[in-house]
Amino acid sequence: MQRLILASASPRRAELLTGIGLDFAVQPAHIDETPMAGESPKAYVERLAREKALAISHGQPDDLVIGSDTSVVLGGEILGKPVDEAEAQHMLACLSGRSHQVMTAVALACGDACQSVVSVTDVTFRELAAEEIRAYVATGEPMDKAGGYGIQGLGAIFVSGLSGSYSAVVGLPLQETAALLAGAGHPVWQSWSNENNKGAPA
């Protein structure tokens, strides 16, 4: 039987997929995430999502593998996950009072074949006070997140506006992911009759 595999170590991506009723295995992919010279942010996230999916699908060509990558883009510059607290503080100070883009690519691979989509969401932050940024960084929440914030967590209180896909900001564009799965012959709704989904919360 064809299995669905999430090629990601991100707990957010797993939660999002579980939330739409999918049953899947998790096999994180470990790839080099260095941007190539002259690579646009959109091309970068799409390449990484494809590389993550293909890194796992090569070894198990019968399965369907989802890979994804999220970057925050401010004035054309890619902000990945902060390497330390000082960088997290700097990122948040740069995001304060401005709009940025969150680019999340999702790729679906089967053997050597791979389909991918990039979702671009505009997010606006209100002005953040320096003491608020320090308190936020001290919680540890920014450290494993692109741009140094989590919209689904404490960072929600920084966001004054959003245009695009909320789930893509959290880590996986669900409408686009479902469209890729439907295109591969696995519409998400077919999982809804599984035992696991009986009595799903409202």
Ligand SMILES: Cc1cn([C@H]2C[C@H](O)[C@@H](COP(=O)(O)OP(=O)(O)OP(=O)(O)O)O2)c(=O)[nH]c1=O
């Ligand atoms: C902007 C934003 C990002 N993030 C997270 C989603 C991703 O986990 C992370 C971006 O890093 P990624 O490198 O895209 O993903 P990852 O290293 O966590 O996992 P993997 O490569 O194994 O798939 O930032 C949030 O949780 N909330 C947010 O609001």
